[in-house]
Amino acid sequence: MRSSVTIVGASLAGLRAAETLRRDGFDGTISLIGDEPHVPYDRPPLSKQFLSGDWEADRLALSPPERITGLDLDLRLGQRATGLDVCSHTIEVEGTAEGYDGLLIATGARCRTIRGTEGIDGVYTLRNLDDGLAIRAALRDSPRRVVVVGAGFIGAEVAATAVGYGVPVTMVEALPAPLGRVLGDTVGSVVAELHVDHGVDLRCGVGVEEICGTDSVESVRLSDGAVVETDLVVVGIGVVPNTEWLEDSGLTIDNGVLCDETCLAAPDVTAAGDVARWPNPRYGELMRVEHWDNAVEQGAHAARRLMQSSEEARPFSPVPWFWSDQYDRKVQLAGRARPDDEVRLVDGSFQERRFAVIYGRGGRLTAVFGMNRPRQVMQFKGLLESGASWNEALDFAEVQT
Amino acid sequence: MRIVVDYDLCESNAICMQIAPDVFEVRDDDFLYVLNDAPDEDRRAAMDEAAQRCPKQAIKVED
Numbered sequence: 001m002r003s004s005v006t007i008v009g010a011s012l013a014g015l016r017a018a019e020t021l022r023r024d025g026f027d028g029t030i031s032l033i034g035d036e037p038h039v040p041y042d043r044p045p046l047s048k049q050f051l052s053g054d055w056e057a058d059r060l061a062l063s064p065p066e067r068i069t070g071l072d073l074d075l076r077l078g079q080r081a082t083g084l085d086v087c088s089h090t091i092e093v094e095g096t097a098e099g100y101d102g103l104l105i106a107t108g109a110r111c112r113t114i115r116g117t118e119g120i121d122g123v124y125t126l127r128n129l130d131d132g133l134a135i136r137a138a139l140r141d142s143p144r145r146v147v148v149v150g151a152g153f154i155g156a157e158v159a160a161t162a163v164g165y166g167v168p169v170t171m172v173e174a175l176p177a178p179l180g181r182v183l184g185d186t187v188g189s190v191v192a193e194l195h196v197d198h199g200v201d202l203r204c205g206v207g208v209e210e211i212c213g214t215d216s217v218e219s220v221r222l223s224d225g226a227v228v229e230t231d232l233v234v235v236g237i238g239v240v241p242n243t244e245w246l247e248d249s250g251l252t253i254d255n256g257v258l259c260d261e262t263c264l265a266a267p268d269v270t271a272a273g274d275v276a277r278w279p280n281p282r283y284g285e286l287m288r289v290e291h292w293d294n295a296v297e298q299g300a301h302a303a304r305r306l307m308q309s310s311e312e313a314r315p316f317s318p319v320p321w322f323w324s325d326q327y328d329r330k331v332q333l334a335g336r337a338r339p340d341d342e343v344r345l346v347d348g349s350f351q352e353r354r355f356a357v358i359y360g361r362g363g364r365l366t367a368v369f370g371m372n373r374p375r376q377v378m379q380f381k382g383l384l385e386s387g388a389s390w391n392e393a394l395d396f397a398e399v400q401t
Numbered sequence: 402m403r404i405v406v407d408y409d410l411c412e413s414n415a416i417c418m419q420i421a422p423d424v425f426e427v428r429d430d431d432f433l434y435v436l437n438d439a440p441d442e443d444r445r446a447a448m449d450e451a452a453q454r455c456p457k458q459a460i461k462v463e464d
Contacts, residue, residue, distance in 0.1 A: 016453065019453070023449065042458075044456065062458075292456060293416065293454060293456070296453060296454050297454070300453075321416070323414050323456060325412070330412065330413070330414070332414070372431065374413050374414055374415035374427050374431060375415055375418070375427045375428065375429060375431070377415065378415040378416065378418050378419040378427070381419055382419055
């Protein structure tokens with residue numbers, strides 16, 4: 001039996017890991033170490049309810065204060081882990097070495113930035129509470145225009161929220177359609193129309209050449225030669241895992257902390273959430289999943305893995321799932337679609353923007369996407385988990401409609 | 402055990418329905434219906450999972 005567990009990263013995966021350990025009856029010391037000064041908070045509302053001003057920071061708490069107190073944690077906020085040596089079972093926190101018994105790495109990821117924009121005011125990424133506060137203040141300051149770079153989920157949500165402020169929005173996407181890489185162009189174009197109908201100036205198939213301005217941002221120059229004047233830019237072009245502190249740790253770092261299929265990265269070390277990359281046996285490939293639900297599930301799985309022998313350990317084999325809220329639409333995707341998968345509308349219609357589509361490849365069901373169709377998405381997610389064939393999925397759709 | 406849903410928070414993501422379809426149902430009107438607000442004790446692990454994986458943290462499991 002372990003005497004203690006050290007969790008590095010005090011966000012969703014780390015906190016859910018600590019909660020899982022306590023729920024399973026672990027009564028040893030749990031140290032939860034996070035580099036942000038804030039108590040663990042939820043990130044999805046940052047681009048929605050928090051950014052719009054409907055919620056204040058106190059609504060973001062991942063767990064009520066009394067529940068966090070009840071976990072009896074050695075909670076160390078505002079402290080950054082700076083090094084790890086798995087051979088000697090030592091981590092370094094703010095430069096001070098300390099031993100660990102079991103270690104769970106959940107240091108997440110940070111936003112990719114556009115090179116050369118570091119010193120320019122008015123250019124933001126959105127990941128942390130402090131980012132949310134800064135962008136919200138900028139939106140309240142009546143900018144003449146906001147340029148959103150990247151029409152992924154963060155970009156699309158920021159665009160939708162900015163529209164709510166009455167601020168003109170230009171959204172720039174390098175692909176032919178928003179989310180085209182995961183949804184394909186047909187469904188991506190429905191998402192595109194949703195934004196255009198709300199007044200967003202959507203520019204797809206163009207990249208950003210330069211963000212111009214000496215002290216403050218003044219304009220964005222696009223790859224098609226267009227120049228968009230602006231005083232606020234939000235960049236949402238993906239994230240990179242926070243692994244720098246693990247450089248000489250003895251772990252394998254390759255676009256995340258490389259784990260085995262049970263989330264074990266080294267003896268007595270597991271990883272979870274955005275930072276973890278592991279072979280998902282369901283797909284037979286290495287995955288690093290940045291979704292909220294994955295942080296919850298993998299945090300719990302990696303925590304339990306620390307308490308198990310290799311004989312007891314089970315592989316972590318989820319069907320990835322996420323949601324996004326844009327305007328009054330809820331979009332959800334479960335599974336792994338590729339742009340060239342077969343697509344079939346199984347419920348509703350694109351016109352009313354209330355539909356479910358399924359994706360298939362090689363005779364298998366690969367994914368389900370829904371816009372304001374949560375029931376159907378979850379039903380097909382169940383089929384994905386049972387490994388349903390394409391024909392089984394089509395039969396199921398037939399029975400439902 | 403009693404299941405309490407905060408409908409002001411609930412956004413019908415329906416993950417609870419997938420975890421415990423005997424207790425939670427999101428119907429075609431996109432609203433969540435609790436089919437059994439006092440599940441048997443042997444459903445506690447599923448109820449805890451539903452509460453934890455609700456993106457809006459809208460589900461409470463009370464004793």
